[in-house]
Amino acid sequence: MERLFGKKRNVRQLLIGSGGALCIAVLFCAPIRAQNKSTVTECAGQVLTVRFQVDCSHVADPATKALCPVFAQNQACKVFPAYQQITGIHLQDWCSTVQYIIYDKDKWSMSGAPSGAGGYTVGCRTQYMADYSLLLKSEIGPYDVHEILHDYQIALGGLPYTHILFGPSMAEATRLIGDSERYAALMKDGQRDMGRIKDQLERGAVAPDTECLDAELTTEFSLYLKDPNNVRQFYLVLTHDGEMQTRDPQSRFDQMYDKVSGGTARPYLLQHGCRFF
């Protein structure tokens, strides 16, 4: 510990040289000073309405742990404003703090998350395996556009499916934060999946209990492809639905798709087992 500190000071002194080079020293020293916890409460001098806390105390490798502040900064200053713009939802009404607890793969069982999951979110608190969070490679560094969306969707009330609207929402968030490579990959995967499911629906090769959901997922992605702004409309219509808590979630989403499509989604959804009531 003492030796590491001494070493760090030497590096800092070498880099600083004169007072004017302090920012360079901080940039270079930051990865060496691996923090256990990172909290971001403001971006570019603007105080945020939600605090972002990332706990990396269950991550052993110093180089991975050093990504903790980058991840926290990306969540607070890139992903948060992107989803505010996409969903129009005031996350602060549901979460005063968004918390991430990151685990190394070998410590993941300690998290209590369901087996098979790489991330798990309940009530503004996400447990994440480092492989899917801190170690995500991108041109802007590591970030999360999946788990945080579960926090936003609390505002939508009952959902027909845990990952409803995730395809278009995640693609649009990735585009807004400037990860063009991942955006291209998500669009490619989305179009491939949509083509496959549409084909299965046409051939009647889908189990009746998932038919409507499959039709909804292909509908939302086609609407997003047609006009990227449609993803904002999905959330706008859903959050301005006065009967939100009293209606059947599936039917409520079907009405929304139909409204955003300008009345063209209804025949397709009806044809594939969805019911409007």
Ligand SMILES: [Zn+2]
């Ligand atoms: Zn999920």
